[in-house]
Structures are given as C-alpha cells and as structure tokens.
Amino acid sequence: MTRFAERARVVVVGGGFWGCSTLYHLAALGLTDCLLIEQGELAGQTTGQAAGMIGQLRTSAVASQGATYGVELLRRFEAEVGVPSPFREVGSVKVALTPGRVDELRRQVAGGQRLGLAVSLVSPEEAARLAPGLDPRRVRAAAFVASDGYVDPRATARGLARRAETLGAKVCATGIMDGLAVGRVAAELVAGRRPFLDIRSMDPGRFGRRYAGRAALRTACEAVYRNYYALRGGRV
Structure with a gap:
C-alpha cells in the first residue's frame, strides 16, 4: 500500500467494495496508472456493515x-x-x-x-x-x-485491492478528497499534494451525497444504518 502517488491517470475515490472492484477491473484490463484513495481502512465503512x-x-x-x-x-x-x-x-x-x-x-x-x-x-x-x-x-x-x-464483503473488497496492487495499481488509505473542480478532482493526500488525473471514479459510499453537493450535484439515494437481529426459532 502506497502513501502517495505524484501522478495518476485514474483516481478512484473510496475504498469500499465498488472502489476496490473498479480499481481491480481497470488494472486487470491493463490500465495500471490508477490510484485509489480512502480516508481510513479499506472496506471500513458501509461495505464492512453489508450483509453480503x-x-x-x-x-x-x-x-x-x-x-x-x-x-x-x-x-x-x-x-x-x-x-x-x-x-x-x-x-x-x-x-x-x-x-x-x-x-x-x-x-x-x-x-x-x-x-x-x-x-x-x-x-x-x-x-x-x-x-x-x-x-x-x-x-x-x-x-x-x-x-x-x-x-464476506470485507474480504472481497480487500482481496480485489491487493490483486490490483500486484498488477501495478496504487492504494493510499490515508487520503482525503479535498474538493471538486470542473473537469477534475482535487485529492488532498497525506503529503498535502494533489495527484494529477485525466479520469476519476467516485465511489465514496455513505459520503456520496456530501461530495456530490460540492459539485452542485444531487444524488438519488443516501446510505443509512440498519440494525440486524438474530432470532432463534422464529418463523418468517
């Protein structure tokens, strides 16, 4: 896992299942000049809470x-x-x-x-x-x-990310997206610098509505928390 990439053609924002899957499939197709940024651990937000x-x-x-x-x-x-x-x-x-x-x-x-x-x-x-x-x-x-x-959602996402790295893509799990600009994304990483990019993929999970708002966009859905209960002897 890398801490910083000076340049990247593709930046994937979000290290949940969709972000890791996007990174893997791009790398598997030969597009390895890719960087995934995640502000915490991979699959640590909504993916880690998914039923799978x-x-x-x-x-x-x-x-x-x-x-x-x-x-x-x-x-x-x-x-x-x-x-x-x-x-x-x-x-x-x-x-x-x-x-x-x-x-x-x-x-x-x-x-x-x-x-x-x-x-x-x-x-x-x-x-x-x-x-x-x-x-x-x-x-x-x-x-x-x-x-x-x-x-297992966590194992799936992390496995895809690890394979993408072996193919040449990069993962930075200490990156925070700073903002959006017309035609590009600015991502503030641990070194305080920003990767230059031509393409971006937005997979921010429960933060999607927040980041869409920065670009004056509206999203149709928003992530919410659910409670799961295990029942013994119940009938559906």
Missing part, C-alpha cells in the same frame, strides 16, 4: 447481468485474485406474500430465465423445505436460485 447477500433476480436485466457476473467472478476468485474465495454458493429462496409481489416475482423469474439464469418457481412447501423456518401458509409464490449465496 448476492441475489441475481432483479427488476432490470442490467442489474441481473451485473449480479450474475459477480457470481462468476467469485467462483474464480482464488484463481484470478490469488486469495481464497469468500463466496458461499448456498442458493436463495425469494418469496411473495401479496398478490402484487406474485406478479413481480413471476416477471423477475421470466426475465432471469431469458438471461440464462437457472431459476424456477417452487411450491410454498418446497420453499419451506429449502429455507427452514419459513411458514408456507403465508407464501403465495416462491422462486429458487441455486447459484445465489453470500459473501
């Missing part, structure tokens, strides 16, 4: 294709990235409890099948067998995707 569930049934084809690519990358993670895969391909059950959700789920299943995803509708009883604790009496429709699963 990967579901390929989405409301749009683009989102489904992106999730499917993610599963494919995680399957070859150890061979391609060089660290053990943090992915557990355990499958997932998606349920609909209302008539409106039934129609939506059927559309998602049909869309996934058109993209080649191995997904099928299953009975409420089969859904309860696959997901013990699920109450089949409440389920109006259910779908099963065998290739879904969950991942």
